[in-house]
Amino acid sequence: MNRNSPSVVIDGLVKRFGAFTAVDGISLEVQTGEIFGFLGPNGAGKSTTIRMLCGLLRPTDGRATVAGFDVARQPEAIRQRIGYMSQKFSLYDDLRAAENLRFFAGLYNVPRELVAERVEWALRMAGLEGRESAITGTLASGWKQRLALGCAVLHRPPIVFLDEPTSGVDPISRRRFWDLIHDMAAGGVTVFVTTHYMDEAEYCNRLALIDRGRIVALGTPTELKRTAMKGELLLVECQPLARALEALQKAPGVLDAAVFGNNLHLVVEDAAAAAPALRDYLRRQGLEATRLEAIPPSLEDVFVSLTTAQARN
Amino acid sequence: MRWHRLLAMGRKEFIQILRDTRSLAIVVTMPLILMLLYGYGVNLDYKNIPVCAFDREGSQQSQDLLRRFEASDYFTVVRVAENYPAVVEGVEAGQCQLAVVIPHDFSQRLAGGQPAAVQALVDATDDNGANLVMGYTEAVVAGFSQELQMEWLGRQGRAEFRVPLSVEARTWFNEELNSKDFIIPGIVALVMAVIGAFLTSLTIAREWERGTMEQLISTPVSRTEIMVGKLVPYFVIGLLDTALCTVIAVAWFGVPFRGQWTTLLLSSALFLLGVLGQGYFISVVAKSQLAASQAALVSTLLPAFLLSGFLFAIEQMPAVIQTITRVIPARYYVSILKGVFLKGTPPALLAEHLLALAIFAALVMGLATRAFHKRLV
Numbered sequence: 001m002n003r004n005s006p007s008v009v010i011d012g013l014v015k016r017f018g019a020f021t022a023v024d025g026i027s028l029e030v031q032t033g034e035i036f037g038f039l040g041p042n043g044a045g046k047s048t049t050i051r052m053l054c055g056l057l058r059p060t061d062g063r064a065t066v067a068g069f070d071v072a073r074q075p076e077a078i079r080q081r082i083g084y085m086s087q088k089f090s091l092y093d094d095l096r097a098a099e100n101l102r103f104f105a106g107l108y109n110v111p112r113e114l115v116a117e118r119v120e121w122a123l124r125m126a127g128l129e130g131r132e133s134a135i136t137g138t139l140a141s142g143w144k145q146r147l148a149l150g151c152a153v154l155h156r157p158p159i160v161f162l163d164e165p166t167s168g169v170d171p172i173s174r175r176r177f178w179d180l181i182h183d184m185a186a187g188g189v190t191v192f193v194t195t196h197y198m199d200e201a202e203y204c205n206r207l208a209l210i211d212r213g214r215i216v217a218l219g220t221p222t223e224l225k226r227t228a229m230k231g232e233l234l235l236v237e238c239q240p241l242a243r244a245l246e247a248l249q250k251a252p253g254v255l256d257a258a259v260f261g262n263n264l265h266l267v268v269e270d271a272a273a274a275a276p277a278l279r280d281y282l283r284r285q286g287l288e289a290t291r292l293e294a295i296p297p298s299l300e301d302v303f304v305s306l307t308t309a310q311a312r313n
Numbered sequence: 314m315r316w317h318r319l320l321a322m323g324r325k326e327f328i329q330i331l332r333d334t335r336s337l338a339i340v341v342t343m344p345l346i347l348m349l350l351y352g353y354g355v356n357l358d359y360k361n362i363p364v365c366a367f368d369r370e371g372s373q374q375s376q377d378l379l380r381r382f383e384a385s386d387y388f389t390v391v392r393v394a395e396n397y398p399a400v401v402e403g404v405e406a407g408q409c410q411l412a413v414v415i416p417h418d419f420s421q422r423l424a425g426g427q428p429a430a431v432q433a434l435v436d437a438t439d440d441n442g443a444n445l446v447m448g449y450t451e452a453v454v455a456g457f458s459q460e461l462q463m464e465w466l467g468r469q470g471r472a473e474f475r476v477p478l479s480v481e482a483r484t485w486f487n488e489e490l491n492s493k494d495f496i497i498p499g500i501v502a503l504v505m506a507v508i509g510a511f512l513t514s515l516t517i518a519r520e521w522e523r524g525t526m527e528q529l530i531s532t533p534v535s536r537t538e539i540m541v542g543k544l545v546p547y548f549v550i551g552l553l554d555t556a557l558c559t560v561i562a563v564a565w566f567g568v569p570f571r572g573q574w575t576t577l578l579l580s581s582a583l584f585l586l587g588v589l590g591q592g593y594f595i596s597v598v599a600k601s602q603l604a605a606s607q608a609a610l611v612s613t614l615l616p617a618f619l620l621s622g623f624l625f626a627i628e629q630m631p632a633v634i635q636t637i638t639r640v641i642p643a644r645y646y647v648s649i650l651k652g653v654f655l656k657g658t659p660p661a662l663l664a665e666h667l668l669a670l671a672i673f674a675a676l677v678m679g680l681a682t683r684a685f686h687k688r689l690v
Contacts, residue, residue: 084531106321
C-alpha cells in the first residue's frame with residue numbers, strides 16, 4: 001500500500017437500526033501510519049462505525065473503503081488486511097493464552113513456520129511470558145486486553161481497528177497499552193481507535209469528536225483545542241460549588257458553565273475582559289472566588305462545549 | 314477452504330469440548346444410559362401375563378384347563394377368585410390382565426357333547442396388549458379343545474385321525490422373538506440424534522452469547538471453514554459413540570451383528586452428517602443456547618423416537634403419519650440398523666435408504682451454510 005494514500009476513506013456513511021439513526025452521515029479520511037482517535041460518549045455511534053468498517057455491519061447509506069476495498073462489497077478482502085479488537089472482550093475464556101494466539105494465527109493463515117515466533121512475540125508484547133498456559137478466563141483484565149490485541153495483530157495487518165480497547169483496564173495497563181499502539185504506528189501501521197477517555201485522545205495524531213452519530217469536530221488535538229471552541233476558557237474556584245454554578249450560568253457574558261473536578265469551567269467571549277466582571281458579579285451574590293483565571297482548554301472542554309452547543313441547536 | 318484454518322477451527326473446538334465437563338459427560342454417559350435404559354427397561358415381550366382364575370365348577374376338567382394356562386410361558390395365575398366380585402376387583406385393580414371364568418356346568422356340557430363357553434375378561438387399556446392376550450388365550454383354549462376332540466375320536470375307535478392343518482412357524486432374524494434384539498439397534502439412532510444435534514446446537518449459539526463470534530467473523534475464515542471445522546470433532550465423537558453402542562449391544566446384550574461393519578459405518582456417517590447439519594442450522598438461526606438446544610431435541614430426538622420405527626412399527630401408523638415418516642432421516646437409519654444387526658442385509662439392498670440419508674445430509678448442510686452470515690444482526 002502506498003504510504004501517501006489514505007487507509008480509510010469514509011464518505012457520507014449512515015447506519016439506521018429501524019427508526020434509530022446510529023451513524024448519521026459521517027465523512028473522514030485516515031492516512032496510512034496515523035493513530036486516528038474516535039472520541040465520543042457511549043452510544044454516539046463509534047462502535048457502529050468501526051463495525052461497518054470491518055464489514056460486520058452493512059451501511060444503510062454512503063460508502064467507505066478500507067485499504068482501498070469497499071466495506072459493503074468486499075468485506076473479505078478487508079478482513080485479510082485488518083486486525084480488529086471488539087469492544088467486549090471476545091477471546092475464548094476456556095482456552096489457554098497461547099491456544100488463543102495459535103487459534104487466531106491459524107485463522108489468519110500465518111505461515112506455519114512463523115507461528116511459533118509470532119506467538120512468542122505476542123506473548124512478550126502482552127507481558128504474558130511464563131503465563132502462556134494460563135486459562136484465559138483467569139487472567140486480569142489488563143492482560144486479557146493485551147492478549148486480545150496480540151490476537152488481532154498476529155498476522156501483522158497494515159490497519160488495526162480497536163474499539164474501546166482500554167475500557168475497564170487500570171491506568172498503568174492503559175498506559176502500557178498505548179505504548180504498544182505507538183510502537184505499531186511507528187512501524188507504519190494505521191491505528192483506528194475509539195475511546196471515551198479524554199486523556200487517551202491526547203495520544204492520537206488526529207481525532208474525530210462524534211456525538212449522536214455526527215462528527216462535531218475533526219483535527220489534531222492541538223487544532224481542536226485552539227479552534228473548535230467558540231470563546232475562551234475561565235477556571236473558577238469557588239465554594240459552595242453548586243451555588244456558584246447556578247449563579248454563573250445566569251451571569252451576563254457566560255456562554256457555558258460546567259463542573260470540572262472541584263472547579264468550574266466557564267466559556268466566555270473574552271477571558272481577560274470577563275474575569276474582573278465575573279468576580280464582582282459573584283461578590284454581589286455573596287460568593288467569593290478563590291481563583292478565577294484564563295486557562296487553555298483541554299479536549300474535554302472542547303468536547304463539552306461542542307456537544308452542549310449542538311444540544312442547544 | 315484453507316487447511317490451516319480448518320485445522321485451527323477443529324482443534325479449538327476439540328479443546329473446548331474436552332474442557333467442558335458437561336459436553337464430555339453427555340458424550341460418554343448418554344450412550345451408556347440410553348443403552349441400559351432401553352436394554353433393560355423396555356420390554357415389549359408378553360410373558361407371564363397375570364391371570365385371575367375363577368373356577369365355578371372345580372372339576373377335574375376345569376382344573377386341567379387352568380393348569381394349561383399355568384403351564385404356558387405367557388400366563389401366570391396370580392389370583393384364584395372365590396366369587397365373581399373378586400374377579401372384577403382383580404381386573405379393576407390392575408392386578409390381573411386376564412380373568413378366566415369357567416362355568417359351573419363345564420365338564421357336564423363337555424361330557425354331553427355340547428359346546429362349553431369359557432369366559433375371558435381382558436383389561437384392554439393397552440389395546441395392542443389386549444389383542445395379544447386374547448390371541449394367547451384362544452391358543453391355550455383351542456389346544457385344550459383339540460385334545461378333547463382327539464380323545465373323543467379315539468374313544469370312537471378312530472385313533473389314526475390326525476389334525477389336517479397345522480402351522481409350522483419359523484421365526485427369522487430374531488429367532489427367540491426377543492424384543493431386546495429389536496429395540497437395541499435402534500438406540501444407536503437416538504444416541505446419534507442427541508450427540509449430533511443437541512451438542513452442535515450449542516456451538517454457534519454459544520459463540521454469539523459469549524461475544525466471541527464478533528471476533529471470529531472479523532477474521533478471513535470462511536463460513537464453510539467455520540462449519541466444517543466445528544462439525545468435524547462432533548463427527549468423530551459421533552462415530553466413536555456408534556462404535557461404543559455397537560460393542561455394548563453385541564457384547565453385553567448379545568444382540569447379533571450379521572451385517573458388514575462398513576455398512577454400519579457408512580450409514581452412521583451419513584446419518585450423523587444430517588443431524589450435525591440440523592443442529593448447526595438450528596444454532597445459526599436461534600442464536601441462544603437455550604432455544605437452540607430445545608429446538609434441536611424436539612426436532613431430532615422426538616422423531617427419532619416416535620416416527621423412526623425404533624419402537625413403533627411404521628406400517629401400523631395412519632397413512633398421513635406414514636407419509637410424514639418419509640422425511641424423517643432416522644426412519645431410514647433405524648431400518649438400516651435393524652437390517653445390519655439382525656438380518657445382515659447386503660448394502661445393495663439398502664442403497665435407497667443410504668441415498669435418502671445422503672440427500673438429507675446434503676440438504677441441511679447446504680441450508681446451514683447459507684443461513685450463516687459473517688455479519689452482526
